[in-house]
Amino acid sequence: MKKKYLLYLILVLSWVILWGCATTSSNANADVIGTLTPVPPDFAGQTNPFGEEAAVAGAAVFKNNCESCHGRQGHGDGPAGTALVPAPKNLALLQTMTGDDYLFWRIxxxxxxxxxxxxxxxxTEEQIxxxxxFIRTLE
Ligand code: HEC
Structure with missing residues (x-):
């Protein structure tokens, strides 16, 4: 009789452990960001004509226009964003999952x-x- 209970316990425990592994190995980033709309053809394939160096100027433009909602590091945690539904996106995470064309079109x-x-x-387009x-430097 006791052996039977032990067997059940082992069965339940291994199920719990397996289930835990399955959920942690799913793509956590995609879960947070959700499905992104495809970039409209007019914008698809565009890349940043100003290059990485533009990030220095971009930091100031971001601070003045985006930080209040998206937060200093773009984590979606700015003070003006806390009550918004949906909440501002985590741009540090989003930028790892999408191209310049998407960001330019969306912004x-x-x-x-x-x-x-x-x-x-x-x-202006240059400021965007x-x-x-700058968003490309966020982690
Ligand atoms: C008033 C608050 C607010 C400000 C200011 C703001 N945003 Fe947002 N932003 C949001 C919200 C809310 C969303 C929507 C999040 C969602 O759909 O899950 C969003 C979404 C985004 C997205 C992703 C949209 C998507 O789902 O594809 C990007 C990129 C973005 N913002 C960039 C910026 C930039 C760059 C600026 C500054 C020029 C800025 N935001 C300013 C609130 C703000």
């Missing part, structure tokens, strides 16, 4: 149904590329 046109406005009405160079 320019914003995202309907969220607090993310179309920045093409506020910033500078921000993208």
């Amino acid at each position: 320019s046109f914003g995202k309907d149904g969220t607090a993310m406005i179309a920045w093409k009405d506020v910033l 590329w500078q921000i993208i160079a």
Whole structure:
């Protein structure tokens, strides 16, 4: 009788351990960021014409326009973003999963149904590329 219970215990324990392994090995980044909309053809394939050096100027533009919601390191934890639904995205994470073309299109046109406005009405294209160079430095 006792042996039978022990066997059950071992069975349950191994199930719990296996389940734990399965959930931690799933793609955690993709879970946080979700599915991204494909880049519209007019923007697809664009790369930053100003290069990595633009990150220095981009840091200042980001600080003035994006930090309040996205946070200093772009982790989506700025003070103005805490009450927003959906919350501002973690840009440090997002940038590892997407191209310059996506970022340029998304920052320019914003995202309907969220607090993310179309920045093409506020910033120049050069400033947006500078921000993208800065976002590329975030971890
Ligand atoms: C008023 C708060 C606010 C400000 C300011 C703001 N954002 Fe956002 N941002 C958001 C929110 C909210 C989202 C939507 C998150 C989502 O859909 O999950 C977002 C989403 C994004 C996304 C990802 C959208 C996606 O899902 O593909 C990028 C990239 C981004 N912001 C960049 C910027 C940049 C760059 C600036 C500054 C020029 C900026 N944001 C300023 C609130 C803000």
